[in-house]
Amino acid sequence: MKASPVIRGGQSAADAALDSFDVTGYAAKRNQVLPDSDRGASRLSPYIRHGLLPLREVWSTVAGPPSDVAKFRDELLWQEYARHLYARVGMDLHHNLRFDVVWSGEFAPAALPREMTCVDWVVSSLETDGWLVNQTRMWFASHYTVRSGKGWPAGQEYFHRHLLDGSRAANLLGWQWTVGAGTGKPYGFARWQVEKRAPQLCAVCPLNRACPIENFPPQLDPRPVSNPSPRLVRDYDIATTQGPTTVVERSTPQSVLLTVESLGDADPAMLAHPLLPVVFIFDEPALKKLQLSSKRLIFFVETLQDLAARREVIVHLGDPRQITPGLRAAITWAPVPSFEKYAGTTVELHPWPWLTQPHAGSVTSFSAWRRNIARPK
Template sequence: MDARAPHATAIAHGDLPRKFASRAALVQALRPLLLSPASGLSPIRGGRAAAERRLAAIDPGAYGRSRNALDGAVTRLSPYIRHGVLTLAEVRDAVFAWLETSGAPRAAAAKLIAELGWRDYWQRLWHQLGDGIWHDREPLKTGHPAPSYAAVLPADIQDGSTGLTCIDAFAAELIGSGWLHNHARLWLASYVVHWRRVRWQAGAQWFLQHLLDGDPASNALSWQWVASSFSTKPYIFNRANLERYGGQSLCARCPAARRGGPDAPGGCPFDADYEQLQQQLFPWATEAPPASAPAPQTPSPPPPAPEPSTASAFGLAVSAGPLAPTGTSRPNPDPPQRPVLWIHGEALGPANPALRAYPGRPALFVFDSAWLTGTTTSGPPPSLKRLGFLAECLVELPVTIRHGDPAAELLAFAQRHGADGIVTSAAVDPRLAAIQAQLAGALPLTVLPPEPFVVLEQAVDLGRFSRYWRRAEARVWAAAGRGRP
């Protein structure tokens, strides 16, 4: 923000101001774009400068040792990765540089590199499935039929008023900051799906509304991992797990925890061992249901779950945020000489290939009015925190910022600048692909791929992360000269 700039005024039409006297002025400018009641901005600031400070502070060794703890050395890079302020390739190279300067063995950074791999994996799946990420990948392994799950998220979960201190604290942090530790996401998702019997899609939409790193692929597919529609068993947790990785302060101040376990009136629903919880939550997963009950979806139930692993379900402790896996290139026979550049929400950093290929050319970002009003397939309307984070990223780029119908605004922008084509960066989001198709029908369109995290010459099995990583891991390390594919 520019402290010398005049106080920005709110807008309904036209270009978004590029300088603001304060974050409060930014809120004033953005509030008219939202239908839902707007609160303040996240304490997490957007933009490349903030991202570089975070990147410089990473400690891959400490990350590997402590990432599962709520107070662990997680990177908090996810919002910047999700929006291409930092690319996966940049973060990968920063980890390799840390290894060189620290003299640490490769194993010290292996967990963080694998976490980046999760990010790449989710994006490849999204590229393959499109909006299919919102449908069950596999039958549930819970023993409960899909129609028995509620379609709407209960108000007490959204309001953080369940009476369970841990759940309410996680909900408050989600809404207040727009970020949650990966373990807190897992616990909150597990409570929503398994204890409250709510469809995972309802919870995923709630997360997507508030998370600064809200990426439909990593978010929806991670909820499926918890629900068991994209895993071998449902993910559950207990009080011991919560206290081990979250400390004892949440349980110490929880009235439910003081009343006893799930059998006590108003007691803690998590205060039991895994075998007890398995029987309580999924009784039909290990025995035949009563004759009057709906038949379970899966004839072969999973074995009782041991203490669940937190292995990157949300692809997240570094985090969750997109980068096109390999990109899609559509070179024109005659490259444009006077193009305008379309900057979208997957590439809001200096590594954007369109900005690199055509420095100084007019560039436009459009806040999609359909997204702002929640009328797209990409999820609910964003919170003010999400919108503010994007705006703080954008004001650091040489780009005009508008809102409306992206294709119409871009074509008008191109006409105004006498452009002979439009250049943009590859995207994974099907909504952005649909806009690309509209543009290509009116003007020559060039789509440039970003630098990939890893190059895989042949198709890879994406049925599970382990299958992808068996192919990808050696090639990632080969890029650092620390292994051969």
């Protein structure tokens, strides 16, 4: 098993990453790929995804040139939008939301020709580091689907297996956007994007003089899906989407149970019970199904090791449905369908720390959702 050579798990690593992040130049350089020294991406996403850096904290901490702060906060809002969307539509996010594109089929490595240096570099970075800048995620998704005609759910599953920040909410939304299932406008990938963001790759590519992506792929015009989820336009059960707004107390807790959605010191249930032991369950049935990379598993282990320096930590391997009832645990509600395996057998439920509360209006697009949110302070 190998850890990521570029990102370490744990609250201490998360805090250090946030302290050292300089937002200056972010707006201009966030999509730069190579060289590493020119990148503006923060690499905070794995810590944000697992609750080590809550969105509220990152939002309030970042400071610098107004244009860079505004762009960075836009990306934080995108993360929040993904969470709101997933909390509302749930498993529907695994299917084409608004426009019909190819989505079935098993993962096809042959659709990623490794003789192309740009493709080889992206695949190698993903499998070795467990992290990619957003630009290269779009390159990969576009080449695999829009150009090669393969189904996007299999592609996103491959991402989910390797990305340290792999979340169903952000990952599924990103693929939907890139392939055009959410917007009707697929993102095209062509040589000029590589030459602009990572010219070194084209310079050494053996296909430099016969580039298979010299031009954009044929333009696609996806048709609207026949029965889009009505919940995209209106949420008639906003209470379920947003989760509890106050602490739900059933009896006195004897432990605090953490999930992969909320592993940080700021977890509301953990903050409420500073003296109780902390429990984490490696979900054995889920792990067998997902086949997560060793990098992701080691990230969790590093995070728990770091936490054990401050709290008593107990780790289980098994089925949460069988283990949770005996824990008498306090837990923080999470806006994901899989939380149901914990919800009914914990004794105290804490609200999720939203950056901005979900609303009942349209979530058909980021801009539609954004028009109705309360701007974070």
